[in-house]
Amino acid sequence: MWKREKKPIVGVFGFSGCAGDQLAILHMEDSTIDFFTSADIKFFHMAQSHQEVPKMDIALVEGSINTQRQLRELKEIREMADIVVALGTCACYGGIQYLGEDEETFKERMKYVYGKSGEVPEFLDLVGKPKPAQPISDFIDVDIMIPGCPISAENFVPIYTKLISGLLPQKYPMPVCVECKYEGNDCFLLHGKYCLGPVTSAGCNAICPSMDISCVGCFGTYEGANYPSMISKLKEIGLTEEEAIRKLKLFGGNKVEQALKGD
Amino acid sequence: MPKNVFPDFIELIKTKGKLFGPVKQKSKYSFEEISDVQDLDFDYQRTVLGVKKFLTPPRYKTLSFDKEGTKDIIDEPETNIVIGVHPCDIHAIKILDRLFLGNIIDPYYASKRENLTIIGHSCLPDDKCLCQSTGTDMVEDGFDLFLTELEEYYLVWVGSDKGLALTIAAGDLLSEDISDESIREYVRWQQKRSSMFKAVMPSFKYMADIITLNYDSEIWEQFGEKCLSCGTCSLVCPTCNCFNVDDKILMNAEEGFRERMLDSCTLPYYSMVAGDHDFRPDRTTRLKLYYTHKLKEYIGRWGQPGCVGCGRCVTYCPVDINVITVSEALFGEVCDTKEVCE
Amino acid sequence: MIDGKKSKIENTYKSHPVEILGIKDLTSDTRYFKVRFMDEEMKKQFVYKPGQFVIFSIPGLGEATFSISSPPTRRDFIEFGIRRVGSFTEAYFKLKEGDTFEMRGPYGNGFDMESLQGRDLIIIAGGLGAVPLRSALLYAEDRREDFNQVFFLNGARSPEDMLFREDFKAMAARGILDTRLSVDEDPTGEWPYEVGFVTALIPKLAEKINPENTTALICGPPIMYKFVIQELLKINVPKDQILMTLERRMKCGQGHCGHCAIGGRYTCLDGPIFTYYDVQHIKELI
Numbered sequence: 001m002w003k004r005e006k007k008p009i010v011g012v013f014g015f016s017g018c019a020g021d022q023l024a025i026l027h028m029e030d031s032t033i034d035f036f037t038s039a040d041i042k043f044f045h046m047a048q049s050h051q052e053v054p055k056m057d058i059a060l061v062e063g064s065i066n067t068q069r070q071l072r073e074l075k076e077i078r079e080m081a082d083i084v085v086a087l088g089t090c091a092c093y094g095g096i097q098y099l100g101e102d103e104e105t106f107k108e109r110m111k112y113v114y115g116k117s118g119e120v121p122e123f124l125d126l127v128g129k130p131k132p133a134q135p136i137s138d139f140i141d142v143d144i145m146i147p148g149c150p151i152s153a154e155n156f157v158p159i160y161t162k163l164i165s166g167l168l169p170q171k172y173p174m175p176v177c178v179e180c181k182y183e184g185n186d187c188f189l190l191h192g193k194y195c196l197g198p199v200t201s202a203g204c205n206a207i208c209p210s211m212d213i214s215c216v217g218c219f220g221t222y223e224g225a226n227y228p229s230m231i232s233k234l235k236e237i238g239l240t241e242e243e244a245i246r247k248l249k250l251f252g253g254n255k256v257e258q259a260l261k262g263d
Numbered sequence: 264m265p266k267n268v269f270p271d272f273i274e275l276i277k278t279k280g281k282l283f284g285p286v287k288q289k290s291k292y293s294f295e296e297i298s299d300v301q302d303l304d305f306d307y308q309r310t311v312l313g314v315k316k317f318l319t320p321p322r323y324k325t326l327s328f329d330k331e332g333t334k335d336i337i338d339e340p341e342t343n344i345v346i347g348v349h350p351c352d353i354h355a356i357k358i359l360d361r362l363f364l365g366n367i368i369d370p371y372y373a374s375k376r377e378n379l380t381i382i383g384h385s386c387l388p389d390d391k392c393l394c395q396s397t398g399t400d401m402v403e404d405g406f407d408l409f410l411t412e413l414e415e416y417y418l419v420w421v422g423s424d425k426g427l428a429l430t431i432a433a434g435d436l437l438s439e440d441i442s443d444e445s446i447r448e449y450v451r452w453q454q455k456r457s458s459m460f461k462a463v464m465p466s467f468k469y470m471a472d473i474i475t476l477n478y479d480s481e482i483w484e485q486f487g488e489k490c491l492s493c494g495t496c497s498l499v500c501p502t503c504n505c506f507n508v509d510d511k512i513l514m515n516a517e518e519g520f521r522e523r524m525l526d527s528c529t530l531p532y533y534s535m536v537a538g539d540h541d542f543r544p545d546r547t548t549r550l551k552l553y554y555t556h557k558l559k560e561y562i563g564r565w566g567q568p569g570c571v572g573c574g575r576c577v578t579y580c581p582v583d584i585n586v587i588t589v590s591e592a593l594f595g596e597v598c599d600t601k602e603v604c605e
Numbered sequence: 606m607i608d609g610k611k612s613k614i615e616n617t618y619k620s621h622p623v624e625i626l627g628i629k630d631l632t633s634d635t636r637y638f639k640v641r642f643m644d645e646e647m648k649k650q651f652v653y654k655p656g657q658f659v660i661f662s663i664p665g666l667g668e669a670t671f672s673i674s675s676p677p678t679r680r681d682f683i684e685f686g687i688r689r690v691g692s693f694t695e696a697y698f699k700l701k702e703g704d705t706f707e708m709r710g711p712y713g714n715g716f717d718m719e720s721l722q723g724r725d726l727i728i729i730a731g732g733l734g735a736v737p738l739r740s741a742l743l744y745a746e747d748r749r750e751d752f753n754q755v756f757f758l759n760g761a762r763s764p765e766d767m768l769f770r771e772d773f774k775a776m777a778a779r780g781i782l783d784t785r786l787s788v789d790e791d792p793t794g795e796w797p798y799e800v801g802f803v804t805a806l807i808p809k810l811a812e813k814i815n816p817e818n819t820t821a822l823i824c825g826p827p828i829m830y831k832f833v834i835q836e837l838l839k840i841n842v843p844k845d846q847i848l849m850t851l852e853r854r855m856k857c858g859q860g861h862c863g864h865c866a867i868g869g870r871y872t873c874l875d876g877p878i879f880t881y882y883d884v885q886h887i888k889e890l891i
Contacts (some may be wrong), residue, residue, distance in 0.1 A: 001328045001695070002665035004516065031514035038516040079508065160510035161519070166699065167666055168692030172507065172532050174494065179476060181498035182321035182525065184311045186291040198491040198581065208278075212289075222529035224492035233491075255285040328664035335616055348812040368858040370616045376632070378613075461695075478888055505863030508856045519665050526863070533864065535689045536854050537669070553868070560869030 004165045006167035008041045010133045011021040011043035013077055015063030015070045017095060017134055020150035021088035022062055024045040034120035039164045048193075051135035056081040058163050066098055069128030071139055083163060086135065086142045087156075089149040093220040093253030106132045108153040134190035135254055144169065147201050149251060155203030161212035175199065175216050180206035188214050196247060199225035217248065235258055264410075264418040267321060268436045273300045273346075275433055280342030280380065282316070285310060294345055305347055305412065308389045308575055313352045313501030317343055318375050319525065321498070323507075325538065326521035338519075344411075345381040350402035351394045351573040353383050355501030357405040358561075358569060362504060371523070380425055383409035385452075388460050391574030394552050395457070396464040399571040413448050460529060462587060464575070466594040469566065474559040477593045478551075486589060487547030489582045494527030496585065499575040503527070503557075528552050533561055554589050617859060619845070620662040621647045626682055628702055631768045632781050633734070635688045636698060637674075641681070643705065653677050654715030655740035656822075656850055656878050660858050662707040669693045670855050672737035672877075675713065678747035686736035686768055713877045716741050716848060718751070725754045725814045727842070728782075729833055731803055731825025735759055735768040737850050737877075746781050753818065756810055758781045760803025760825070763781040763788050764796050802839035803829070808837035816841035823849040830879060834881055847881035 011207055022045060026032055030177050035041070042054040045062075053073070055263065059081035078084055086092045088107050098105050099100055110118035110130070120130060132222060136142060144163065146156055162169040176197035179188075183206050188195035196217035234244035264272060272535055276282055278295070283342065283544040285304045292307040294316065312321075314318040348356075362370035383584050394400040402409065407426035410578040411418040420426050430437055478484075497503040507526040512519035524534065529549050534542040543549045561569035613871055629640035642648045652674055653659075662668045687694050700706070718741065726745060728729035732740040736775060745755045757776070761767035767788065777784035777798070785806050787799035799806060803825075819842050837847055855871040856862035865872035868887045870879075880889075 001330055001517075001519070002512075002663045003330075028514070033516035034516075038514055151532075157514050158511040161516055162665075165512055165516055165665060167696055170509065170564050170667070170692055171428070172509075174530055175490075175492070177493035177495050178498060178527065178530070180493055181311070184291075184316065186289070187495065187579055187581055188313060189577070191290060196504075196538075198493040204559060222544075226489075226491050227487050229491055229582060232776070326664065333664050335619075337614065339615060363861060364859075366618055367861070368614065368856075369859070369861050370614045370618065373614045407833065410836075503863070506856065506861075507864075508668065510665050512665050521667070528863065528866075534854055536852055537694065538644070542853065555868065556866055560866075563869045 002165055006166075008039050008164050009038040009042050009054060009244065010058045010060065010164065011056045011077070011081065012041070012045060012047075012060045013043065013062065013073075014045040015061070015136070016066040016092070016097060017088065018150075019046055020061065023147065024148075024150040024153065024156070028048075029041045030159070031153060031157060038161070048093055053077060053080050058083045058085065060085045060087045060116035061091050064094050064135055065139060066097070066130050066133050067128030067222045068131070072248070074139055076135055079106065083143045084136075084140060085144045085146060085160075085163070085227075086137060087146055089147045089218060089220040089251055089253070090133075091136045092142075092145045093255050094133055094249070095136040095253060097248060098135070098257075099249060100132055100251035103123060105207075105259070112241055118211040123244065131260040138254065146203075147220040149201060149220075150180040152204050154205060174202040175224065176202050176204065176206050176209070176219070179204070180209045180215075183210045185209050189233060189237065194221070194234055194237060194239060194247065196230075198222075199227065199230050199248065200232075201254070217251040219251075221252045221259070223260065227256070227259045264416065264419050264431075264437050266415055270300045270374045270431060272436050273297070273303070275436070276346070276382070276429065279429065280344045283343060283345045285347040294297050294347075297588055303347065305384055306413060307347075308392060309349075309575055309578065311499060311575070311579070312390040313354055313499075313573065313575070314348055314360060314379075314381070315346055315501055315504070317345060318356070318372055318505065319363075319504055319523075320375075320526040321568055323371070324520045329518035331532075335370075337370050339575065342366065342378050342380065344380040344382065346512065347384040348572070349379050349384065349386045350405065351392075351397075351489050352398050352401045352501055353401040353405045353409075353570040354383065354394075354571040355573070358565075358571070359504055361565065364428075365551070365571055367457075369426070379470040380429070381406045381408075383420075383422075383424075384538075385409075385411040387456055388462075389574070391587075392460065392572060393462040393464055393467070393570075393574060393577075394572030395460040395464070396467040397568055397570050397572035400457075411449060411452070413445065413452060418445065418449055418522045426507060429480070441477075441525055447511045460474050460571075460575075464587065465591060466590060467568070470590060470593075471562040472561040473590075473593050474555050478555075478598065480593065480596050482589075482592045482596050483547050486584050487545065487550050490546045490584055491582055492531060492546055492549070493581070494529050495579050495581065496525035497529060497578045498525055501567045501573055501575065518603070527599070528556070543559075550584070554586075558590070617724075618709065618857075620660075620709040622705050623683070623708050625700060625702050625704050625706075625872065628700070631686055631767050632772075635768055636688060637769075638685045638697070638700075638807070639675075639682050639707070640685070641683070642708075648680075651683075651711070654720060655713035655744050656737055657711035657713045657715035658737075658858075658877065659683075659708050659712065660712030660855075663696065664707075666693065666696050668856070670712075670858065672740075672850075674736045676737045676740050676743035676747060678744055684739075686733070686739075699884075710760075712859065712873050714875065717754070718744055718748070721820050722751045723753055723818075725756075725819040726752055727756045727758065727807075727810060727814070727819060727821040727825045729758045729821060729825070731758075731760045731802060731805075731829040731833075732762070733768065734824030734826070734850075735773075736882070738822060739769060739772075741822055741846055742776070744784065746776070746779075749781050754783065754814065755809055756785070756813075758785050758787065758803050758806045760787045760789065760829075761791050764793060771881055778847065802832070804832045804836050807833065807840060811840040814840070814842075817843065819843075820846040820848060823847065837881075845880045845882040847876050849881065850877045851883070852877065852880055
């Protein structure tokens, strides 16, 4: 077996999001204890009290970037880490909150929440002035993306363990459909029901379709996604173009935005 | 075999190994483990996954390793028996056998194959079955037993030593006396079945040539534009066997396993080599690979197409790219532009 | 088992440990590895042809294919040249002398050197293509009497980028093979051999060879093939005597995984050596 040179130093960081990916790591049951022993976990937002950002081999970064202060912290993490991993769909693609990336609607919503000025009052300003959410790759170089809402242990562990062994995981993009067929499921799209499996990154083991629930795309965009064809398929089963695009954008974040503009 | 002893026959078979058979699950059929004969439903056209799920399972471990060394994971101690397999799926197994048990034997496949007993079952086609055109509607070997269902009897064909052992074990449940009437009924049934095929594709015979003539046709682009690169066609195809291999390390970073998983040539990195050079970077060339390999190159190499006409791609492709639509489009293209059809 | 029989199945995926005897840098991103099987039986059993490849394995890292760079005429060790291009090769650059890994093979058709006896050979390498062709070259040097004339044309971007530079210079000095080393550019101005594209060396051979009795062995970056083939055709080398070695993604090496399929051929079984005649008849080959 491959012998690693050292036990690497790892930090786990969280920005805007539900912290579900950090929680998923703590909920890996058998693997959770190994997580804390197989690498030197120097920083874990959710599991430890706050510390200085250490010099690290690997930084796992959850959440999207919403404030200038987060951006400063993110850049500091990049400086201090050899490898930065975007953990979860928010960090990878912006997540659900990316739906509010449009400046105008963002201002309107700020007014709706904080009153006429649309400004966060000073006494509430704990994380810096909010701005529309963006994935971390909009600001720094990201080495590895592990999407998921939240990440799944089956997908996360093999990628992460390669990294802590000093290896780089091989990228092989697949859509949810592959795992769905591994499970031997029928296809929703054939029965007039929407499903975003064909444009969504695999890694979830097709858990929703296997439970008879359509894929909503929570693992973010699949690199081989064919959006125009997907949209016409969704229209064929009765969605309007607007509805189809809204569904794609729910978790697709910046990648769907770029694809729809570019194609 | 009289139908009334069929439950006894099933009970007997269950003593010989783990029994799987077609089971209805909402909108689909699947080969599932059978505990009660009532669960079996032979009135089906196709399962989502064919028998390949027993022979090249979607994901399985081939090797385990730790700091001390490695250990092959080859032997499967269980005997699996699958009942209700249609002729097309038996042909598909023969194609997989040829590939995996040819000059170089794949040990993982070989052990699974050796542990699998196949009991075929007759079927009636729907509008997606094109096995008549692919020449795989009848089967003469590749099974251990084959049951043809008539009004009151099953005609039982023996295809191997394993099958023979089963019939000997079945003893009085089976009778070697077959009445003339049964034979006549069988012939009538065959004639009825033959006349039921709707997806008749005479062009299938010439598909190798048609694909060669159409290599640069725009049709590929049109299908490429529609293709979702979702891999469904390959995964449900009973003869698609391509796999990927990945080593996975456990969270303790001290042990792991090598895993083989079914792959699809329609996925974006299928032909990527080190240094990120991709020989098939777009959907069109990948789709062309799928169909030329299945419908042309198989004929060149083995004398028959890699399609057994099971209709799975016809059923499961969400955007209607399948052996029928592709073959028809290609045939149409040759007809329209090259004036060779009449 | 229902019929009570159980055959013993041989594991064709079995890898065998090798020990790294030597490592040195060939260029800034390419490294030389000299290895030897640890098992005495394997040392004896492992026979191969130039142009064949093997599959390296390190459990945890995975498997990948590499061309053999040493000739079958030298049996004490096996040599490789590995360019750092991805996650897999990156890991091999962390290995040191004395480390071990596993290997299975050899795979592929390889060059059938015995069938080329008495012929004129033109061996043309570009860049990393020198790695597999070095096996054929050293074979030709060791069995020089088997062949008529043997030319070796090697191209690299610059002197710095030429793999096995010192080896090849020594080869030129030995003069057993007609060795012509060419660099596209020579910023140092001190390159004692040819400057320019390797293709420019081919017309010069027109007078020297008997085309009907000539076989060309080519390996290089995909872009090189087109131009080299054009030149070879101009000097009348037969299409089925232009042998080229190609690269594809592979996961098994034995015709099962499907990744290396080109048309109806599998690169791992029917290749990696194909002729120009094949290329003309199999779409997508180059």
